[in-house]
Amino acid sequence: MSDAAPWLDDAEMETWLALIGVVMRLPGALDGQLRRDAELSYFEYVVLAGLEHAPDQTMRMSDLAFVCNGSLSRLSHVARRLEGEGLITRFACPTDGRSTLATLTDGGRERLATAAPGHVTLVRQLIFDELDEVEVRELGALAKRLLGRIQA
Amino acid sequence: MSDAAPWLDDAEMETWLALIGVVMRLPGALDGQLRRDAELSYFEYVVLAGLEHAPDQTMRMSDLAFVCNGSLSRLSHVARRLEGEGLITRFACPTDGRSTLATLTDGGRERLATAAPGHVTLVRQLIFDELDEVEVRELGALAKRLLGRIQA
DNA sequence: TCGGGTTGCTTGACCGGTCAAGTATCGAAG
DNA sequence: CTTCGATACTTGACCGGTCAAGCAACCCGA
Numbered sequence: 001m002s003d004a005a006p007w008l009d010d011a012e013m014e015t016w017l018a019l020i021g022v023v024m025r026l027p028g029a030l031d032g033q034l035r036r037d038a039e040l041s042y043f044e045y046v047v048l049a050g051l052e053h054a055p056d057q058t059m060r061m062s063d064l065a066f067v068c069n070g071s072l073s074r075l076s077h078v079a080r081r082l083e084g085e086g087l088i089t090r091f092a093c094p095t096d097g098r099s100t101l102a103t104l105t106d107g108g109r110e111r112l113a114t115a116a117p118g119h120v121t122l123v124r125q126l127i128f129d130e131l132d133e134v135e136v137r138e139l140g141a142l143a144k145r146l147l148g149r150i151q152a
Numbered sequence: 153m154s155d156a157a158p159w160l161d162d163a164e165m166e167t168w169l170a171l172i173g174v175v176m177r178l179p180g181a182l183d184g185q186l187r188r189d190a191e192l193s194y195f196e197y198v199v200l201a202g203l204e205h206a207p208d209q210t211m212r213m214s215d216l217a218f219v220c221n222g223s224l225s226r227l228s229h230v231a232r233r234l235e236g237e238g239l240i241t242r243f244a245c246p247t248d249g250r251s252t253l254a255t256l257t258d259g260g261r262e263r264l265a266t267a268a269p270g271h272v273t274l275v276r277q278l279i280f281d282e283l284d285e286v287e288v289r290e291l292g293a294l295a296k297r298l299l300g301r302i303q304a
Numbered sequence: 305t306c307g308g309g310t311t312g313c314t315t316g317a318c319c320g321g322t323c324a325a326g327t328a329t330c331g332a333a334g
Numbered sequence: 335c336t337t338c339g340a341t342a343c344t345t346g347a348c349c350g351g352t353c354a355a356g357c358a359a360c361c362c363g364a
Contacts (some may be wrong), residue, residue: 005273012280015292019279021299023175024221028352029302041320062342069176074321076344081320098329098342121157126301127171128164135294140167142283142291147173149278150181180322193350214312226351228314233350249359250312 026126033122038115043070044078045119048087048104048112057104060093064102087111178278185274190267195222196230197271200239200264203256210255212245239263 008016030042040048046068051057059067065075079102082088087108093099104112131139160168182194190197198220203209211219217227231254234240239260245251256264283291 005269005276007268007272008275008280011285011288011292015288015295016275016279018292018295018299020178021221022295022302023178025299025302026172026175043320060342069173071322072343073323073345077321080344093342096330096342100343116159117157120159123160123168124157127168127298128160130297130301131294133163136163136167138290139294140163140170142287142294143167143170143174145282146279147170147177149282150174150177195350212312223352224313225315225353229351232314245312248312251359252313 029126030119030122033118034115037118038111040111040115043068043074044082045112045115047075047078047082047102048108049116051088051102051104052109052112057109058101061090061100061102082108181278182271182274185270186267189270190263192263192267195220195226196234197264197267199227199230199234199254200256200260201268203240203254204261204264208255209261210253213242213252213254216254234260 027042034040034042034045038045047064050064050067051059054064061075061079062072065072068075070078079088079090083090085107086105088102088104090100090102093101128136179194186192186194186197192200199216202216202219203211206216213227213231214224217224220227222230231240231242235242237259238257240254241257242252242254245253280288
């Protein structure tokens with residue numbers, strides 16, 4: 001940080017503005033649709049979806065938080081609400097008393113089924129309708145590399 | 153939305169997960185550095201930076217909100233805080249009584265100068281160190297198209 | 305010139321996330 | 335087998351953003 005880091009050149013700036021635009025605006029767009037269709041925030045949706053794809057539809061809180069790209073604390077708050085609505089249940093891990101396992105309930109699966117079609121449609125509209133197969137892979141490769149940096 | 157939209161195939165899913173990972177995690181990373189270096193949130197930083205690059209370092213609130221990728225309401229709250237800290241000032245637009253103009257103060261310029269080097273360094277670390285010139289343009293082109301969709 | 309709709313901005317209440325602190329369990333060293 | 339530190343999670347307080355309502359200035363047609 002004491003090193004002189006030159007400010008971005010024109011091409012970099014253009015790229016940065018577009019990228020940060022996507023980063024700042026996409027969550028709002030996703031939230032809106034889910035809120036309207038299923039009274040779910042995007043993060044809540046991701047939590048349910050994460051559980052659905054897990055073995056036994058069950059996952060440790062920490063792991064769930066990681067795949068959802070959120071903090072454990074955030075997940076904990078959200079899990080309490082979701083459990084209150086009967087969409088998930090939580091119970092102590094039998095093999096490690098520190099861990100909590102979360103499972104999707106039937107109600108949660110239903111809610112997910114309500115939300116999913118509209119969500120997929122929106123994701124297609126915003127992202128994949130715009131891209132051909134090659135571009136999808138290009139974008140994926142780039143995003144994966146950036147994500148690697150960000151997670152470290 | 154009533155149309156059957158097929159769920160994402162493997163390549164699309166991989167791309168989506170990487171993209172949404174970046175989208176969810178990047179703001180936190182940027183916030184952290186700015187908070188530590190200059191007691192500024194990323195959004196506050198962008199507001200100041202937006203003003204700095206404007207003619208007379210002055211901009212209408214609506215326009216500023218747009219370039220900052222935030223709602224007018226959000227900007228209004230932030231502007232009140234920034235004005236309280238003496239980093240910007242606000243005054244009525246002489247040609248349109250509805251509009252408010254915001255200007256960067258000397259204090260604001262200083263604060264920005266404090267924050268900027270660390271911010272640029274981080275952006276380089278996370279994004280541009282990873283990419284060569286061609287990839288920068290590729291990413292920019294892709295992001296710009298997605299942003300277009302999202303804004304509509 | 306005056307009324308109705310529109311635009312630009314602010315405000316307050318609510319809600320959700322972060323951060324730091326607290327609790328409980330586990331593992332490993334002595 | 336005890337103790338110390340690390341890991342896993344929860345909780346509460348604070349803070350910041352969204353949403354809806356409100357207000358003021360503008361524009362346009364009659």
